Amino acid sequence: MKFEVKQLYKSFGEKEILHGVSFALESGTAMGLLGRNGAGKTTTIRILMDVFRADKGEILLDGKPFISRNHQIGYLPEERGLYPKRTVMEQMIYLAKLRGTSSSEAKKNSDYWLERLEITQYAGKKLETLSKGNQQKVQLASTLVCNPDIVILDEPFSGLDPVNSQILQDVVKELIADNRLVIFSSHQMSYVEEFCESIAIINFGEVVLSGAIKEIKKDFGKNQLVLSAENYDTAALEAKCKQELSAYMIPMNAKRDYLILELTPGTTRNQLLEALLKTDISVEHFETYKPSLNDIFVAKVGNEK
């Protein structure tokens, strides 16, 4: 299945919140829907779920208009909404049936997901008596109980300890391997890097960067290098580079242990290295900069107010 979101526009009153959001992904992959607080991620997801109607734009599945009620979608919203007074099993079966699953299937799927998320022992307990992390796991089990082809997870790791996070990471990987289509919204970039093949970064209601993470990283780190010296700390190295090597490079970012720099247009790595060797800088690290997703996110949307 190919899922395409094309040029979504949405206003609340006079205020336009989404200004043409577009992205695409295929079954068997996960896409990270990223952006700062208030960027428009939840609004986009709510349009996909038909909670809001877009003012303009289209959503296509395999080239045809996507009508959410005709599909099994597992949506884990950021604000959780289960029934605190009902038992875990009761609400799982209720939610599965509400989404069109037969009684026997609802019971079978509930058993499976409670077992898979290691919360079978709470099946007969009222939700409100469970810890926050276990409630979160029940919420996740409820999201998956209808066996959805499309899974939308909004901050699924919040409140989980490292062991439970690992269980959830494995579950997400299984969903991807099982050819589901996964949209994952999170501020925790390490999880996004762990299983998303692609990302779409929304900033002020516009997609400012999208595509395969591998390609984005390659492109982002192009012409950028990491430099450190044995005889200068980073601040001194930066000053020295500005003074003596400005024809070859522009210092971009001084980290604690190294400097990230960009080659000036037309300069090759070898030319910079030769120039460096003519200075008194004793080179410690000189290598291609491999940005993390966090670095890319901050560089792309970090400075705007």
Ligand SMILES: Nc1ncnc2c1ncn2[C@@H]1O[C@H](COP(=O)(O)OP(=O)(O)OP(=O)(O)O)[C@@H](O)[C@H]1O
């Ligand atoms: N029902 C609504 N009525 C009016 N404005 C809204 C409504 N829903 C969202 N907005 C506004 O739309 C903008 C985008 O909000 P949205 O919840 O989509 O952001 P987000 O990217 O999900 O943020 P966060 O990471 O904080 O969850 C915000 O300025 C918000 O105030």
